Amino acid sequence: MSNDISLPIAAPMARTTRSPIVEAQSWLEGREFSAEMPLLNVSQAAPMAPPPLALRKEMARFALEDDAAHLYGPVLGLPALRSAVAARWSAIYGGTIEQDDVAITSGANEAFTAVMSTIAAAGDEVILPTPWYFNHKMWCDMQGVRAMPLPVGADMLPDIEDAARLIGPRTRAIVLVTPNNPAGIEYPSELLTKFYALAREAGITLVVDETYRDFDARDGAQHILFRQPDWRDTFVQIYSFSKAYRLTGHRVGALTASPARLAQVEKYLDTVTICPAQIGQHAALQGIETLDAWLAEERAEILARRRALEDGFAPLAAKGWKLHSTGGFFAYVSHPFARPSSEIARELVEKAGVLLLPASFFVPEGDKRGDRDLRIAFANLDCDGLNTLISRLAAFEG
Template structure:
């Protein structure tokens, strides 16, 4: 029997697939509204770019291999700032810098799982997490989110088997946008500790959380490294997407295992991006606060404008950080509707089927809107276009 190569065990990259829907469509008279990807489209602030340019010109070692776990100054800076903001004790020895947050996830899971193991992923899930598990022979066990797109610890406990190694959460969530309450994260950590698992929390969008103060107290546990792994991305806060700078925060022992993975895959994270991230952490707190305020205003604009779509049968399932996750009213499944919306409305977004198991029919009714690059006027235009879509509606649900 011929076995499939690892890459053949998963689906094609969703964002790349969606971009192909644009081929042959004329946007001359109706510019495309692209709400498909959660990535800043503007360059970093000038000061950060200057710091990187100066390093490129005057720091010869910036062009060489650096430490596998990242520049010591950046590791120390993140440890100090996270200790202050989360209220726990985090040392530089707990921090590894990675080539983006996706690589941090892959490194962390490589220290946790062997082929045939299982990991709990709430659905809708972040598709790159599912892809990595597929390609490493790890089973992603769907954990359907309940009301408000929040995962339930009791439902998680019921899905744990002897092969389960980790529970993975994303907060603020991609694709749902929801911010997980501290109580939910605390309960999931307690469950992981009770069952001998590890809770992995991807906090890529932490800088755009609407809540004031720390989002959780997981780092205040003196033994936090035993059952908790934190992931972060510098891409969103500092517009460093193309430079691929992320972070893995865990115990020194697990970081030593992750170093094997990182050395094999990339040898080291790119130094110029790290130099930019360090400069940003030291100099851009007020600027990031302004970026957060703008994102929160766009989130408010989504909530304020949504009643127009609600009157047409749409439902807002979740909203926050970069995302609104919605249920559409049309008879077309979302994987057919999303390409149709490119042609019908000049809107590019992603279908819920990209965030759900094929066996879950709810994905066919759902769509993700990544609104971070669309201002209030753009959001108003987006909703205007969606409200005008005249495709056949799904039949109303039968009543008893």
Template structure:
């Protein structure tokens, strides 16, 4: 009989795939089609000029079809270093940048360099589920850090979780699933804690292009020795709608990236050649377009804030970037609520039980009380429809 890795067996199934199974055989009324706000990904393809550039690359750039450098296209690494140095008013060198096959791979490669079975990593809750899944698969203990009413983590509370097997602290800002933008002073305090305790501070900034704040969201890169503690992760997928092409980045010390190179060479050998060139073309040519995308996401955020302000039975815990994280009004756990909303309102949302421990698992009860809404996938009409349906089901009950 075939046996399976027990760590993998003990890992929860992928939440987005699990939610898709809820609708696999569902029949939705013609006047109430499914509104899918479950996944944090652009629903549209890249803009037409980028698609045209990609077509030209496919036809004319032979190197795009061949193996490339394990740590990524030199031109893209250099462009990231230049743009990051400008955006964060700091200094990032090309040899401090690696390109990966998506930001999830940036995380898995980074954790593989830092920790092994029996070690532990601190994750604030609610957590990004793929971060937790990878730690579980690798036999690395996720030390869960409860956040406050505004979904912000406390460095002092994190310090109490650290022991001699702790290897890193992971922060996501703007947050997935909470939408919260971590204040610069909190990030700096976590940097100081990590440095004092000899840990890595991993900051996942997948959604940095949609931060509502103007200017640099933090000053971590202004520290001349930033790479002795900071590892920043990034995704080009959200900025340029390149989700299917899998392009992410790591900013870290050359010593860290030397170890990342070993791991990547054994997994993908090199990042996707077309995707890398598309990301570079986007950085070079789509600044104004991306600024417009940011304005649209911020407009949708404002619509979400306004919509929930009119629904007193619902409580917004966090709203920003692609997400709203809300407390539902029903006397049922969030996984039951989420499945009921498919049937009762043709809405697909993800339950808080996918982002944190239940009471039975030692949680505070927040997981059962909350839902994540990926509102970036809905236009103004879609957001209006969301609130009409929530109002109707709130009035009638599940």
């Protein structure tokens, strides 16, 4: 394969950094890990187990018995799944969501790129709290959209007044993620309402990515944005079935927005994927209809792992580590060493058998938090595994 760097590459793409997940995985090349110290991979927040057996059997039945499983479907997704999402979201949030407000996408990332393509173009600006979700920043860079960093405070939450000062004539949207990726923090409902009001007053769009909603520690609705009488004019929500039902390989997400915006999204989806995969959509529908009890158990397990990390953090705190926030699948921590997190993360692979991500992947170049912070995607470790992780990090001398 040629690696000729003289190939003509469009400037925005050439300026876009490599995916942090791909970069981190490259640190493992040529390495072997012993049985005594197997690799602890806490770099990626994707379920590492397949869907529950009952769901896999239903997916297999659908693939074998229904010809529609192998054909193109509606660009915006199966009507039955769109209807089920609308009904479920209406019940969860206490608002009114119709089938025509919902599109099914090939994962939450496609939901984001699709809707952002209707919101911002080259030369426009989008406000992203930092630390940001790297794929959101990568999309901005690829499109020539300027990502305006909004640094969070010590509580890992963005400040509404700081955001207001960033809004200018080219600002098109504010993008929030809750539970947050990478920090894990769960945004208070009151804060989301303030951001909604700010976006509405400024005439821009508020995009809220709720990929990890099903693992929020709070019961009930996480916000009241769908209860706003004119929410369709301002608010867009993104969701992922991949995390809820372990459908990462099947790529199923959902986008909730006004029908007028989805009419534009449809153009994008028809150009990129034509339609979401039928088997994955069928699985998502089965999940909504039959897996509430199973999903509740999954949530309880993730919350138990979160508590285990929080409760077991004392040995790290004694060594100068700091736990800033937890939630969803993530913990955001500071290390006590003089060297930058980008060096510490690579050395942890070699000396501790731990793969995690440095905060330099989540902040603008030159941001000092990138030097001291790390992201731990803890959801794929059980409580014993988390204890091992803490022990290895505590033993690491940097």
